[in-house]
Amino acid sequence: MLDRLDEVKAQVATALDGALAALPEGELRDAMRYACIGGKRIRAFLVMESARLHGIADNAALPVAAAVEALHAYSLVHDDLPAMDDDDLRRGMPTCHVQWSEATAILAGDALQTLAFGLLTDETIGSEAARLSLIAALSHAAGASGMVWGQSLDIAAETAAEPLGLKAITRLQGAKTGALITFSASAGPLIAGADPTPLRDYANALGLAFQIADDMLDVTGDEAETGKRVGKDDAAGKATFVSHLGLDGARTRAEALVAEAEAALEPYGEAAGNLRALARFVIDRDN
Amino acid sequence: MLDRLDEVKAQVATALDGALAALPEGELRDAMRYACIGGKRIRAFLVMESARLHGIADNAALPVAAAVEALHAYSLVHDDLPAMDDDDLRRGMPTCHVQWSEATAILAGDALQTLAFGLLTDETIGSEAARLSLIAALSHAAGASGMVWGQSLDIAAETAAEPLGLKAITRLQGAKTGALITFSASAGPLIAGADPTPLRDYANALGLAFQIADDMLDVTGDEAETGKRVGKDDAAGKATFVSHLGLDGARTRAEALVAEAEAALEPYGEAAGNLRALARFVIDRDN
Numbered sequence A, B: 001m002l003d004r005l006d007e008v009k010a011q012v013a014t015a016l017d018g019a020l021a022a023l024p025e026g027e028l029r030d031a032m033r034y035a036c037i038g039g040k041r042i043r044a045f046l047v048m049e050s051a052r053l054h055g056i057a058d059n060a061a062l063p064v065a066a067a068v069e070a071l072h073a074y075s076l077v078h079d080d081l082p083a084m085d086d087d088d089l090r091r092g093m094p095t096c097h098v099q100w101s102e103a104t105a106i107l108a109g110d111a112l113q114t115l116a117f118g119l120l121t122d123e124t125i126g127s128e129a130a131r132l133s134l135i136a137a138l139s140h141a142a143g144a145s146g147m148v149w150g151q152s153l154d155i156a157a158e159t160a161a162e163p164l165g166l167k168a169i170t171r172l173q174g175a176k177t178g179a180l181i182t183f184s185a186s187a188g189p190l191i192a193g194a195d196p197t198p199l200r201d202y203a204n205a206l207g208l209a210f211q212i213a214d215d216m217l218d219v220t221g222d223e224a225e226t227g228k229r230v231g232k233d234d235a236a237g238k239a240t241f242v243s244h245l246g247l248d249g250a251r252t253r254a255e256a257l258v259a260e261a262e263a264a265l266e267p268y269g270e271a272a273g274n275l276r277a278l279a280r281f282v283i284d285r286d287n
Helices: A002-021 A027-036 A040-052 A058-079 A102-119 A128-142 A147-158 A166-192 A197-220 A242-263 A265-285 B003-019 B028-034 B043-051 B059-078 B102-119 B130-141 B147-158 B166-190 B199-220 B243-262 B265-285
Strands: none
Touching: A002 A027, A002 A102, A002 A265, A027 A102, A027 A197, A027 B147, A027 B243, A040 A166, A040 A265, A040 B166, A040 B199, A058 A128, A058 A147, A058 A166, A058 A265, A058 B003, A058 B043, A058 B102, A102 A128, A102 B059, A102 B102, A128 A147, A128 B102, A128 B130, A128 B199, A147 A166, A147 A197, A147 B028, A147 B043, A147 B102, A197 A242, A197 A265, A197 B028, A242 A265, A242 B102, A265 B265, B003 B043, B003 B059, B003 B102, B003 B166, B028 B059, B028 B102, B028 B130, B028 B243, B043 B166, B043 B199, B043 B265, B059 B102, B059 B147, B102 B130, B130 B147, B130 B166, B147 B166, B166 B199, B166 B243, B199 B243, B199 B265, B243 B265
């Protein structure tokens, strides 16, 4: 699985470099490129593996993987802004607005979102119907009923009178991180015109497990390993899976979700080994 | 022409309301709706009229008109942010971040862009090929080689050692405002699979005339009429068409561009009366 992840990382880096090289040079493009450096590329991996399971060649799935990573990079750049989470460290480097400026970070994020949708029109992906279904699905996952909605709930929670309950956190994270993860895992069936239900179920469980692991890393993690600030949730008195369940309870819940994710892959049999390994990876990672 | 503009305004308001109604309720959606209120709807008008000239029914062109206005609204919300142009008045109302918050304004802008691309997947627009060509064209016009690029040049000019020359301003505005105007006027041919060249030439001249008129309004305009702050360029020592050409020279240049825009409509004959009238309208407007 880690070999394939490394392969995907290299493929996505090349694809994003190519897309960025076609843009006018200048600080905007430099900031976009900066924002795309690094990352675990879990979303790209989900795209590439879900595509492989549906007989889609790597080169056809690659623009989709690049699109989802460009969109993810935009969301991180905007989430890190002073008016939002006000973070200064991301992927082990200064955040985009610290490295460049707030204005450039806003614009780089904006243009990365635009780029993501442009990448999904790439003919190599497949039929016109396939590309349109991906674009519609990404718009749904990324916008005001998906990722951005989740982020707005997160911002609202900061000033709410009562800390969020477990159900509300689950709903929030399902939108904020889950929607894009589910889109990524559905990419293969969407390109192939196949039923996305099994991979959607897998991704819903995986996305939640991923977020629980993130909450745990904020408590147990190391800044050098994670490449971002830790201990922020507790310092802010923020309700998280860990604040509700405790570290042991959170770990137990994450394990159960991994089992759920693995069970959803049943229809794919042995071929889904990499996705099974990924589910384990997201809760065992130290960054 | 003004009757048709009023008709388009009403159609677009209904289409945007419908798209927003499908989203989860809350501050994010309220802010998105707020950002979409008002405006001259010139871009929507260009979409609807260019579609009509190519035999496309209003209901097919409407999602495209709504998309371009959602995208335009996003760009205004982000341009008005404190880290960008720091404006407090827009379309006669407090800007989005003043009315809500900076975080909500950033997110509302983000989600309006996502919505714009989602709207372009609407089946009523026409063939799959038509929708994909619109999405590719919008990504090109709105991103890091179009509108956002222009805005980044504008931000950079504020801190540049030398004020911009006329050629640099023309290039900047061609990207910042021109690209989306040109996309709008090309929508009809793109849906119909026809040659967009005449309408593109029309829109390039129109976009520049529009910006020259904007620069003139910043000098001669009234805050109550324009619905936004005036006198900002001069106060900031910003190089504009007016600072280079003077008011009379700018007027002469705008008139020449209107003539150029009108000439480009030749192939459409009498049918392009509304677009001819629009070209005159953009330089005679007082808001």
